[in-house]
Amino acid sequence: MKILVIGGTNFIGPHVIRYLASSGHQIAAFHRGKTDANLPNQVEHILGDRHHLHQYQPQIQQFAPDVVLDMIPYILSDAQMVIETIHSICDRVVAISSQDVYRARDIIWGIETNLLDSTPLKEDSPLRSHYYPYKDGAPLGLPPDYEKILVEQTYLNAPNLQATILRLPMVYGANDPLHRFAAYLQRMDRGRKAIILEENLAHWRSSYGYVENVAWGIALAVEHQIKRDSLSDSFLNRIFNISEATPFTEMERLELLGKLAGWKGEVIAVNKDYLPESWQLPFNMQQDWVTDSNRIRQELGYQEPIDRSEAMKRTLEWERLYPPVDISQSASAIALLEETVEDAILKSM
Numbered sequence: 001m002k003i004l005v006i007g008g009t010n011f012i013g014p015h016v017i018r019y020l021a022s023s024g025h026q027i028a029a030f031h032r033g034k035t036d037a038n039l040p041n042q043v044e045h046i047l048g049d050r051h052h053l054h055q056y057q058p059q060i061q062q063f064a065p066d067v068v069l070d071m072i073p074y075i076l077s078d079a080q081m082v083i084e085t086i087h088s089i090c091d092r093v094v095a096i097s098s099q100d101v102y103r104a105r106d107i108i109w110g111i112e113t114n115l116l117d118s119t120p121l122k123e124d125s126p127l128r129s130h131y132y133p134y135k136d137g138a139p140l141g142l143p144p145d146y147e148k149i150l151v152e153q154t155y156l157n158a159p160n161l162q163a164t165i166l167r168l169p170m171v172y173g174a175n176d177p178l179h180r181f182a183a184y185l186q187r188m189d190r191g192r193k194a195i196i197l198e199e200n201l202a203h204w205r206s207s208y209g210y211v212e213n214v215a216w217g218i219a220l221a222v223e224h225q226i227k228r229d230s231l232s233d234s235f236l237n238r239i240f241n242i243s244e245a246t247p248f249t250e251m252e253r254l255e256l257l258g259k260l261a262g263w264k265g266e267v268i269a270v271n272k273d274y275l276p277e278s279w280q281l282p283f284n285m286q287q288d289w290v291t292d293s294n295r296i297r298q299e300l301g302y303q304e305p306i307d308r309s310e311a312m313k314r315t316l317e318w319e320r321l322y323p324p325v326d327i328s329q330s331a332s333a334i335a336l337l338e339e340t341v342e343d344a345i346l347k348s349m
């Protein structure tokens with residue numbers, strides 16, 4: 001099969017490309033040429049900016065993909081331009097979305113109040129009704145009009161296109177731009193006796209996925225030929241969550257990380273009444289953020305190739321080698337108290 005990957009050279013993408021290339025597929029990666037992954041030699045590169053994708057239609061036509069894997073659709077016009085560019089070339093897209101489409105995300109962020117959504121979130125669970133979740137400031141330079149819901153709808157509603165949408169969890173592993181575990185690990189490696197977590201956060205359950213495992217799920221979806229619906233002769237669209245089968249609480253994740261890191265300390269959950277008033281996590285941790293990955297397991301036979309302990313071990317080895325320049329950039333930094341505050345609380349216990 002010929003696969004055009006939009007993106008593919010940074011964090012998750014290279015693993016997907018390596019899986020697909022090792023199965024004998026022919027791959028072209030469309031990207032700007034700013035990031036350079038160590039991809040197999042046979043992978044073609046079409047260099048350009050996706051915001052002008054239509055200008056590269058001749059190269060795409062020449063490559064003649066059977067499927068387009070859109071790794072980086074963030075805004076409505078990203079999907080629109082792909083559809084316009086490939087309409088006479090290819091009728092299948094696999095697009096990468098996120099668990100941030102679910103309304104549960106807005107409950108956690110306090111945008112929706114007085115309700116809790118039941119978890120695990122299935123593919124038909126309620127979606128956010130407030131668009132543009134990062135309009136007031138986005139991580140990693142995401143555009144303010146980032147909106148995966150609009151991306152999904154645009155792909156799913158395109159005529160004569162079969163769209164597969166993959167909703168990803170929080171992804172960890174080597175090259176994670178968010179260094180999800182770095183702040184926790186740094187505390188452990190400094191030999192701290194304990195790490196205090198606010199009680200609600202300690203018991204908050206959320207969906208994660210190891211980069212190589214998530215990539216395996218993406219590769220399976222790309223390879224999977226969904227049959228035409230014989231009754232309507234329209235294409236069948238499908239949405240799949242990808243996430244670990246048994247989600248951890250934050251405390252369980254931290255405890256496993258500590259064990260793998262050889263840390264001798266303990267994780268302590270503390271009621272927020274014992275924490276400084278000035279320290280407030282701006283999230284509603286009563287709402288778990290767990291997705292149900294049964295559909296992709298049952299329909300595509302998805303199973304993680306790497307078990308969770310090994311995945312976390314590989315991640316912490318990478319985090320030790322390549323810590324972020326500024327530890328406050330690590331996604332786990334927000335969960336931690338200042339060390340002096342933590343020391344004072346530990347002393348008083």
Ligand SMILES: NC(=O)c1ccc[n+]([C@@H]2O[C@H](COP(=O)([O-])OP(=O)(O)OC[C@H]3O[C@@H](n4cnc5c(N)ncnc54)[C@H](OP(=O)(O)O)[C@@H]3O)[C@@H](O)[C@H]2O)c1
Binds near residue numbers: 071073170
């Ligand atoms: N990380 C998570 O926890 C998480 C969670 C949920 C969903 N996701 C989703 O996963 C996807 C991102 O995965 P990833 O970072 O691993 O992607 P990736 O495909 O590995 O890397 C990003 C790619 O995009 C290319 N790129 C960036 N801007 C471009 C542009 N304007 N035109 C053309 N190419 C461009 C980069 O190459 P150049 O720099 O060379 O252009 C690079 O190849 C996104 O859709 C994200 O929303 C991630």
